[in-house]
Amino acid sequence: xxxxxxxxxxxxxxxxxxxxxxxxxxxxxxxxxxxxxxxxxxxxxxxxxxxxxxxxxxxxxxxxxxxx
Amino acid sequence: xxxxxxxxxxxxxxxxxxxxxxxxxxxxxxxxxxxxxxxxxxxxxxxxxxxxxxxxxxxxxxxxxxxxxxxxxxxxxxxxxxxxxxxxxxxxxxxxxxxxxxxxxxxxxxxxxxxxxxxxxxxxxxxxxxxxxxxxxxxxxxxxxxxxxxxxxxxxxxxxxxxxxxxxxxxxxxxxxxxxxxxxxxxxxxxxxxxxxxxxxxxxxxxxxxxxxxxxxxxxxxxxxxxxxxxxxxxxxxxxxxxxxxxxxxxxxxxxxxxxxxxxxxxxxxxxxxxxxxxxxxxxxxxxxxxxxxxxxxxxxxxxxxxxxxxx
Numbered sequence: 160x161x162x163x164x165x166x167x168x169x170x171x172x173x174x175x176x177x178x179x180x181x182x183x184x185x186x187x188x189x190x191x192x193x194x195x196x197x198x199x200x201x202x203x204x205x206x207x208x209x210x211x212x213x214x215x216x217x218x219x220x221x222x223x224x225x226x227x
Numbered sequence: 228x229x230x231x232x233x234x235x236x237x238x239x240x241x242x243x244x245x246x247x248x249x250x251x252x253x254x255x256x257x258x259x260x261x262x263x264x265x266x267x268x269x270x271x272x273x274x275x276x277x278x279x280x281x282x283x284x285x286x287x288x289x290x291x292x293x294x295x296x297x298x299x300x301x302x303x304x305x306x307x308x309x310x311x312x313x314x315x316x317x318x319x320x321x322x323x324x325x326x327x328x329x330x331x332x333x334x335x336x337x338x339x340x341x342x343x344x345x346x347x348x349x350x351x352x353x354x355x356x357x358x359x360x361x362x363x364x365x366x367x368x369x370x371x372x373x374x375x376x377x378x379x380x381x382x383x384x385x386x387x388x389x390x391x392x393x394x395x396x397x398x399x400x401x402x403x404x405x406x407x408x409x410x411x412x413x414x415x416x417x418x419x420x421x422x423x424x425x426x427x428x429x430x431x432x433x434x435x436x437x438x439x440x441x442x443x444x445x446x447x448x449x450x451x452x453x454x455x456x457x458x459x460x461x462x463x464x465x466x467x468x469x470x471x472x473x474x475x476x477x478x479x480x481x482x483x484x485x486x487x488x489x490x491x492x493x494x495x496x497x498x499x500x501x502x503x504x505x506x507x508x509x510x511x512x513x514x515x516x517x518x519x520x521x522x523x524x525x526x527x528x529x530x531x532x533x534x535x536x537x538x539x
Contacts, residue, residue: 177335178325180343183318191314195306202302209295216476223477 277455278421278481287455290474294457296365303361307354376439376471378432384442384449384462384484391430424481434477443467453482461486 215221277287289295325331381392388410394403411425432438442451442460449462451470455478460470474480 178321183321187314187317187321188310190317191310191312194313195310198302198306198309202299202306205302206299209289213475 277478278424279454289457290455290476290478290480291457291472292475293369293472294455296368297457300361300365304358307358311354375437377436379439379441380430380432381441381443381467382430382451382462384444384446384451386446387484389449389451390445391428421481424483429479432474434474437471437473440470440472441467442470448486449484450486451482452485453480455480456482458482459485 212221216223277290279287286294286298286301289298326334378393379395381394383390383392385407389408390405391408392403392405406428408426408428408430410423411420411427413423416422416425440451440458440460442449442462443466444462444464446464448464450459451462452459456472456474458470458472460468462468
């Protein structure tokens with residue numbers, strides 16, 4: 160028994176509006192870069208905290224030595 | 228990245244718990260009250276010591292430039308990982324969306340596309356280049372031999388404990404300071420001590436000083452590892468391996484043997500104590516008094532390090 164696939168209007172519209180591969184790649188790279196950029200900001204923040212910690216330790220503003 | 232600070236509230240378990248940032252060696256009196264310095268406003272999370280926290284996902288806080296470099300490299304690589312993950316996930320979801328059989332019953336017959344195939348071969352190959360640059364830089368910097376370490380410590384692995392030997396500053400008639408370091412048994416820790424991490428005799432080393440650790444085994448292969456310092460040095464029978472560290476802050480750092488070597492492999496620890504070497508008061512307090520052999524040795528080392536610093 161042959162199965163006939165109906166070409167619905169929705170299918171016609173989908174066929175006519177095929178996605179642009181270049182556009183999808185560009186959007187994907189952009190989103191990936193934004194997500195990676197957020198991670199980089201987290202990384203720079205952690206570096207800044209570490210630098211601040213050691214600067215303050217060097218200046219004597221803080222101490223990790225237990226007081227008597 | 229959690230930093231290592233004291234508890235923000237009074238330690239519920241008693242005063243002994245708060246000694247983790249003290250400069251104490253194992254000989255410090257357990258009854259001495261210690262207070263923690265709290266840096267709550269600077270850091271997101273609180274950890275009581277340089278040891279792994281329960282359910283910890285990331286690395287322990289770096290105490291050496293080497294470990295800091297390792298963490299920075301990991302963060303650099305993770306940037307590319309996230310970029311690729313988001314990009315590939317997006318393409319996958321969009322492909323499933325656009326080419327679902329109900330919305331797109333007639334599949335496209337695309338056999339190949341030369342231009343796009345060239346592009347998606349060249350561009351991903353650039354990513355490993357960006358990863359390789361900081362990776363090789365760190366690798367070669369870690370391999371640099373420390374020409375003039377202040378102290379050389381020999382760590383000898385046994386089943387199932389470590390022996391440490393300080394032999395730099397002995398006088399001619401003295402033997403090297405040698406001591407064994409056993410993990411405190413699981414049913415024997417004091418209040419506040421970390422289970423299966425504490426030892427009876429800690430390694431005491433100076434802060435902000437180039438150290439050379441020579442690792443060798445007495446029997447089977449071992450591995451001397453301290454995550455906070457970014458150190459992992461295998462102890463291979465028949466050879467001595469060398470690693471160098473320079474700890475940037477005082478504290479108590481914990482390590483675990485990283486080479487399986489028998490029944491009690493999980494019970495071997497390598498915690499070290501980092502302190503300012505230039506304080507005779509600290510030396511006397513941490514080494515059972517100024518007359519203790521370890522105290523005399525470290526005082527001699529302090530003099531050598533101090534004079535070296537004055538000459539530099």
